[in-house]
Amino acid sequence: MSQLTINLEKCTGCGLCIKSCATDALHKENNKAMVNENCTLCGICIDSCPFEAISIEKENLEEVDLSLYEGIWVFAEQQKGEILPVVYELLGKGKELSLEKGCKLTALIFADEVQCNIQKLISYGADRVIFCEDAALAEKLDENYIELFDTLINKHKPDILLFGATGFGRSLAPRVAARVGTGLTADCTLLEIDKESGLLQQTRPAFGGNLMATIICPNHRPQMATVRPGVLLLQEENTSNEGEVIAVPMPTIRHNHIEILEEVLSGEINTIADAKIIVSVGRGIGSQKNMSLVHRLAELIGGNVGVTRSLVDIGWSQYENQIGQTGSTVAPKLLIACGISGAIQHLAGISNAETIIVINSDPDAPIFSVADYKVVGDCVEVIKKLIATLED
Numbered sequence: 240m241s242q243l244t245i246n247l248e249k250c251t252g253c254g255l256c257i258k259s260c261a262t263d264a265l266h267k268e269n270n271k272a273m274v275n276e277n278c279t280l281c282g283i284c285i286d287s288c289p290f291e292a293i294s295i296e297k298e299n300l301e302e303v304d305l306s307l308y309e310g311i312w313v314f315a316e317q318q319k320g321e322i323l324p325v326v327y328e329l330l331g332k333g334k335e336l337s338l339e340k341g342c343k344l345t346a347l348i349f350a351d352e353v354q355c356n357i358q359k360l361i362s363y364g365a366d367r368v369i370f371c372e373d374a375a376l377a378e379k380l381d382e383n384y385i386e387l388f389d390t391l392i393n394k395h396k397p398d399i400l401l402f403g404a405t406g407f408g409r410s411l412a413p414r415v416a417a418r419v420g421t422g423l424t425a426d427c428t429l430l431e432i433d434k435e436s437g438l439l440q441q442t443r444p445a446f447g448g449n450l451m452a453t454i455i456c457p458n459h460r461p462q463m464a465t466v467r468p469g470v471l472l473l474q475e476e477n478t479s480n481e482g483e484v485i486a487v488p489m490p491t492i493r494h495n496h497i498e499i500l501e502e503v504l505s506g507e508i509n510t511i512a513d514a515k516i517i518v519s520v521g522r523g524i525g526s527q528k529n530m531s532l533v534h535r536l537a538e539l540i541g542g543n544v545g546v547t548r549s550l551v552d553i554g555w556s557q558y559e560n561q562i563g564q565t566g567s568t569v570a571p572k573l574l575i576a577c578g579i580s581g582a583i584q585h586l587a588g589i590s591n592a593e594t595i596i597v598i599n600s601d602p603d604a605p606i607f608s609v610a611d612y613k614v615v616g617d618c619v620e621v622i623k624k625l626i627a628t629l630e631d
């Protein structure tokens with residue numbers, strides 16, 4: 240493990256590092272700074288010390304025995320007692336990778352109530368489920384979950400650990416990676432096993448989506464990645480699958496730094512990533528008042544409204560509705576794309592849509608390259624006609 244080191248000869252006992260520490264990890268003994276077990280290795284104290292007395296001693300890479308690590312783990316996040324759809328997508332990919340590597344696929348499920356969901360994880364491919372049911376896990380507080388992950392990773396030593404790139408997954412995964420001293424590739428769009436080295440190849444868009452970077456984690460374990468909802472294909476459920484189930488206790492929480500006083504949701508919970516029908520619009524919609532037409536069409540066909548980043552930037556829609564590289568990845572059965580040019584950053588979010596109808600006034604618009612059905616024309620007029628027909 241890496242550790243914070245204080246050079247006692249250089250330390251003057253000024254106390255600046257103690258003031259800078261957000262986790263109460265430093266105190267004074269004999270007028271010298273001392274570090275305790277609260278240290279998260281954030282490094283803020285290093286910058287605060289004018290005497291360069293503090294440093295992080297990195298763990299010796301040679302010390303990690305990679306051969307001890309085996310198996311693929313998927314974190315099964317729940318929301319209001321339901322397993323999130325991205326978990327089933329991860330299990331599908333996890334199964335494929337585990338068959339290739341000849342190892343077990345394990346799902347981890349932690350909350351105050353989980354037992355009713357265990358069989359579902361097995362039905363979607365988990366060979367083994369590790370669960371922890373504890374009141375301390377009712378609220379999604381990173382610090383409680385990190386303790387549990389730390390304990391389990393050190394005990395069972397998984398080779399690969401996957402999270403959904405949900406709000407919680409994006410917050411938790413990097414903290415777990417930092418705690419156990421490994422790397423993390425966020426927002427992967429492709430996961431493959433390299434045939435020669437057996438390493439997990441983690442591919443994600445880089446440099447504004449202009450190229451795809453394939454990242455490996457050769458020296459540390461587990462190899463960790465987050466994957467956005469809707470990117471991986473959902474596999475079939477098999478309710479006759481059988482698997483091993485292991486209950487684990489909640490470890491002692493050393494310190495609770497955060498207390499949730501109230502949960503305030505801003506309007507409706509984002510559901511666009513799970514939507515089966517989407518009417519998606521871009522700048523070609525022309526004016527903000529035309530957005531009511533888009534919402535009406537979506538309502539008539541039982542769909543959600545999606546938008547390009549341009550519409551979020553000019554305030555015609557909320558970020559929750561944005562589709563693309565920096566928004567949601569969607570996988571609807573039907574996507575109607577209206578007045579959208581088809582920038583690469585937008586297309587990155589719709590590659591799993593089953594059927595795409597494009598309406599654009601420019602016959603050369605790049606978005607036509609992904610269209611199953613093409614309408615060259617004014618999208619506002621087409622939307623009005625569709626509404627009139629459906630209302631008839």
Ligand SMILES: Cc1cc2nc3c(=O)[nH]c(=O)nc-3n(C[C@H](O)[C@H](O)[C@H](O)COP(=O)(O)OP(=O)(O)OC[C@H]3O[C@@H](n4cnc5c(N)ncnc54)[C@H](O)[C@@H]3O)c2cc1C
Binds near residue numbers: 447550564580599600
């Ligand atoms: C790092 C980075 C991340 C990004 N992430 C995202 C992202 O997540 N999602 C995203 O969407 N964008 C993203 N973008 C922005 C992206 O590059 C484009 O600028 C954006 O998608 C364009 O939005 P648009 O198609 O609405 O607008 P435009 O590119 O202006 O296209 C408007 C289209 O409407 C058509 N049109 C005009 N009038 C009509 C009409 N009356 N009827 C029919 N068609 C009409 C035009 O022919 C044109 O094709 C990102 C950019 C960067 C640099």
